[in-house]
Amino acid sequence: MGITRRSFLRRAAVVLAGVAAAGAGWSYLKGLAQSANEAPDQAASLPSAPVQQRTPQPHHWAFVVDTTKCIGCGKCVAACKEENNVPEDPHFNRTWVERYVIDEQGEAYVDSPDAGVHGFESWPVNSKYQNIQVVKSFFVSKLCNQCENPPCVQVCPVGATYKTEDGVILVNRSRCIGCRYCIQACPYGARFLDPNLRVADKCTWCYHRISKGMDPACVEVCPVGARMFGDPADPDSAVAKALRENRISVLKPNLGTRPQVFYIGLDQEVR
Amino acid sequence: MNGFIYPNEAETAWGLLIVLYPYITGLVAGAFVVSSLYHAFGIEKLRPLARFSLLTALAFVLIAPVPLLAHLGRPERAFEIFITPNFRSAMAGFGYILLFYTGLLVVETWLAFRRDIVRRSEAATGLRRAFYSALTLGxxxxxxxxxxxxAKVIRVLAIVGIPSAFLLHGYVGFLFGSIKANPWWSTPLMPIIFLISAIVSGVALLIVLYIVATALRRQPLNHSSVAELAKWLLLFLLVDLTLEGLEVLSMAYENEEGWAIVSQLLTQKLAVSFFGIQILLGAILPIVVLGGLALTDRLGQRVRTTLSLGTALLVLVGIFAMRWNVVIGGQLFSKSLRGFKSFAPPLTGNESVVEALIILSLPFFLLALFAVLLPPWEKEAALEGAGVPEPTVTIPIPSRLVGPRAR
Amino acid sequence: MQHLTRPVLLLLTVFLLLGAARWAIPRMFNQISFAIQDRTVPVGTLLGAGGHANVPQDIEAWKARQVQYAGPASCTQCHQESVAQWKVGDHAGVSCETCHGVASDHTANETPLPTETSSALCTLCHSTTLGRPSSFSQVKVHQHAGEATCASCHNPHNPGVQGLPTDLIRPKPSAPLVQHVVVAEANCTMCHGQGRLRPYPQDHAGWQSPGCLLCHETGPTPTLVGASATLGAPFAGLVQAPSVPHVTDGVPSCTRCHDSGAVRPFPQDHIGWSAGVCLLCHQAGPAPAVGGTAVGSPAAGGGGDAPRGVSISTISADGLPPLPHTVVGYTQCQDCHGSDQFRPFPSDHQGWEITECLLCHKSK
Known part of the structure; x- marks a missing residue:
């Protein structure tokens, strides 16, 4: 009797466990099977996954910012909002311009009034530096770094953000649940929650433009050529030339994100 | 705002609801551990609380996803996290752990209360009878x-549940600890700090709930159970304080790039809520009081219980401050490490104080409902079933642990 | 013991039903949607009808978005005149839509594209602002133009001085006159500026010629003169520049020999100057005895006692090896002499012509 009871118990336990696993896992197993059959989107960011069919261009894009040229006109910020329907509210930006002012003591003051969308020329914006012995001052424009190793893609619980073969991080707006984990994970403050769509948004390097052979809007309107875009593999491109002829740095290299936005003349104070 | 913050950082991405969420899951994990101390390890002094703590854990775990859901930008897509998960995301795995854990709690609770369900279905009539008959699942x-x-299955579940509870809350810590962009979050100690603080908060919650519930029922209080809980609370508090101290100490000593801003965060922005509430009121003072109680046996039972109740309340506030200091504190400074912003939750509306209070009160209502539907107190359950012979062995397994087998 | 079989079977059934629902509901209800606040929610999404995100589809959706900035190429088709001005001016590197704004609607449907004419558009870039590179043209707007708008003087398509109408050159009475003729080849800042031969005031730092002429009226002949050669050495009286000790006729370029690192280097502060400006200050010697025309005015005061009318070889032959053979019958020195020939010559002679060899090396 005891033996049968024990064997029943064992059987019951097996059945219970089996039922629990099968039941609880049913729907997501289905999901897994789908992911294996349908789109290799989970694997999109893994280098080993061959995803040739959705890579019409064999490009790997890069962006160069020449901080020695930027004049802080803010045309790039305004153009980005225009081109990509980014909310006008200065708290939501796919790109922005920062100004660094360094005084005699080496203290750095940083500002970005309205994300730089109206430039930096207006009087109140400059008056705060009147009593400061300025040693040097310069502008740095910022945008999504389209990291090779993107923390935002890593943390997205539903895989709504992904990296394309040509190296651009995009957000699937029909899938994002708006948990904002990616916003926390981005070390560069490049992401925000779109207040209208309630999904994460970020710079796409104007994916609709670059895939038509055009420059991103910010590059298009920059009057001084401080922003460059292209494929470094093409030796005649502006970015290839800039990367060849200059000492280059990236933002926060210590985090291992491997940004694809490269900076010329980056000061140590820029973070 | 002072200093410089990235323009997109003006909005605080995670507000009061995300403070509430680790707070509630922490209480779940802690309450479950108390129930398992009896069900799995046979701590007899906690037997009066075993069923009640199980119901508490169930009530809180059912509410745990609510603040998350209310926070989502697109709550109608919440199920995507189960259906199309990205397994490289800490958050995706967390959904399954919570689901698994909820299932485990439901099964364990059903088994623990099965006899009472059967009894009530037999004693009741009409709708009540139909309800309990359905609950028997045949x-x-x-x-x-x-x-x-x-009882054997319960014991297995109680044992399986402990690592699950640890996983549940360690995982919440990992959500924060794995964010390398944030120097205040990014530490491998974070999961274990969350875990221990979860147990601390759960034990403290049960001290409070047990005393309040007993008073409401006008029943005599089992002081030795409270004393036992207070002992466990002291133990976990000591570990918790050690870990939290170690975290800050190692950050300060390593003095990396981020420490400049974190040290300002602690001494300026979080001075009151970190040093004042979390450390002093929420940990050091309770340790002094509970330590004193553990060292002396001079005080009377009522005084000891009252002191335990007081410290438990302090600890509950302190752990809430700890969740605030992590979740909100980690967003008060810019990831440019150059400036601070302020955060105050709105009083009403989305992510507001009122919304948070409503959500925080939900598990208590749910617990009250459970206590009406299922008898959480063993003695009353026994009285209820006076007609039915009381089985000689209710929970045989613990006795095997603590002494010779009862059979 | 059988008391648990029924609950277990029940659970199993529930899970199977859930699985079936997971499969069926999205297929049944994806077309039905309801509205929450301002957005539409397909019923199916509540049970994950979105399914696994179809990444290729999403990429196509991103690609398909409407382009707003049309690019300068689309402007040239109609606005040839403006484009022609723009192409040669200082704004050639600035895209049309940087100032004119988004043009895709205009290019596609010929909807009007109003032109922003206020000075605010210009000052966004050109007002003196903390942070701008000092080499970038910036003005303290009020000092520079008073109440006048930028466009009242500057042509936005060609905003530099070249593009200014000549009647806009309004000398300021307080600004000293230019004491010499102005020569097209010479940039004012070659001689005038900090660390230059003729410094100007501190507050002029960074200013570029020919903007100088906006305030400084030119001297007796206030014309821009094209060819310095016809002038003699107009600045020879202004600077203590030694006369050229040899004939200059037939010499292809001063900088062949006179440059930093060349055989006869010139002073540090001459670095970067082109050969065309040397004779503005340095008086050339008269023509050699054989042929050629005299250049320069004998009347102009030239310093130094260096002999005039001598060939380069006369003054540089000292210490130079005379050619060991006659040049008669040879076509090119470079046939034998050169870095890769059997009779190499010094590396600083690289690229010199046969006529240049004989300027210094005396034929036997």
């Missing part, structure tokens, strides 16, 4: 043999 055998089998 299993009406409450013979000694069947109950013994139930």
């Amino acid at each position: 299993s009406r055998d409450v013979s000694e043999r069947a109950l013994r089998l139930d």
